[in-house]
Amino acid sequence: MTNTDKNIYILAIESSCDDTSAAVLLNKKKLSNVIATQKIHEAFGGVVPELASRAHQQNIVPAVHQALAKANIDKKLVSAIAFTRGPGLMGSLLVGTSFAKSMALGLNVPLIEVNHMQAHILSHFIEEEEMEAPSFPFIALTISGGHTQIVLVKDYFDMEVLGETLDDAVGEAYDKSAKILGLPYPGGPLVDKYAQLGNPKAFPFPKPKVEGYNFSFSGLKTSILYFIQRETKKNPHFIEENLNDICASIQYTIVGILMHKLEKAVQQLGIKQVAIGGGVSANSAIRKALKEREKTLGWKTYIPKFEYCTDNAAMIGIVGYLKYLDGDFTNQGTVAKARYKITD
Incomplete structure (x- = not known):
């Protein structure tokens, strides 16, 4: 990677799912990070792709306009435009990709494609007073609504998926x-909220036996469903009477599955630097479990600010900056990729 003293302004766009985000970075420093969330999906209990792309x-x-205004720069100062090429919902990706291509053409600046999952990992390299960047190599746990991966990160763009x-x-x-449990969408943060008030060992759930560093959560989901059906048949008020304990038990099981695989990777590879990324990295129990392992197992853990856990354009911007230094640009013929491996 070449060094440069030049001030590089990256305008970044993220539209992989249901959050529209635009950010401006000056080199590694975030100047703005605007996120427009879509409330419309709450009524449907999940993201509706067609509605997401329309939103x-x-x-x-407005998001791009606001990002430039908050950064207090004119669009003519933009050095390059970075955008999420994938993975994600195709309709959503098409909006961001088309906009980025058009704006780059209009401003006559380079276009930089970004892998969304790489961006979650590399968000640790945004310069923030409260954040410290890991050194290479390190192990990354990427956890989100669509991904669960353990990744060996050897360099910015040299990554190996160990398990998923x-x-x-x-x-x-x-x-x-x-x-x-009858909780509204998105339910993950609510499970975390109620779990903090309950007994994590109240109701034991089975942990799947999966080889290597891979994960499986479908069996756990099924066991929770059968457990709730069985208990509510005996007591129709079982959920409301035991909600905190149920959530705590579910969370305890999920965190246990994640930490077991992570501990295995750290032990076998001998790398004690661990970073997390993705929307679920905002979870309080996962953060607590990682911090505990700093004390008990001698790990050095890197946890991003909440702002960089969920989908956001600042993480796209930092990848854009790193690619800009390498001269790694794309062209107007690039297309969105709903399926886009972190190693592509």
Whole structure:
């Protein structure tokens, strides 16, 4: 990677799912990070792809305008435009991709494509007073609604997936469990909230036996469903009377599954630097479990600010900056990729 003293302004756009985000970075420093959330999906208990893409079309111009205004820069100062190429919902990705291509063409600046999951990992390199960047190599745990992966990060763009979910992602397991309990969407944060008030060992749930560093959460989801059906048949008020304990037990099981695989990776690879990323990394129990392992197992853990856990354009911007230094640009022929491996 070449060094440069030049001030590089990256305008970044993220539209992989249901959040429209735009950010401006000056080199590694975030100047703005605007996120427009879509409330419309709450009524449906999950993200509706067609509605998401329509909302992106409404939100993207105001989000970009606001990001430039908050950064207090004119669009003519923009050095390059970075955007999420994938993975994600195709309709949502198309909005961000098309907008980025058009704006780059209009401003006559380079276009930089970004892998959304790489961005979650590399968000640790945004310069913030409260954040410290890991050194290479380190192990990353990427946990979101669509992904659960353990990744060996050897350099900015040299990553190896050691293990991943064979079925449901951890965020999906949280949301589906919440739905079984009758909690509104998005249910994951609510499970975390109620779990903090309950007994984590009140109701034991089975942990799947999966080889290597891979994960599986579908069996856990099914066991929770059968457990709730069985108990509510005996007592129709079982959920409301035991909600905190149920949530605590679900969370305890999920965190245990994640930490077991992570401990295995750290022990076998001998790398004690661990970073997390993705929407579920905002979970309080996962953060607590990582911090505990700093004391008991000698790990050095890197936990992003909440702002960089959920989908946001600042993390797209930091990847854009790093690629800019490498001269790694794309062209107007690039297309969105709903399926886009972190190693592609």
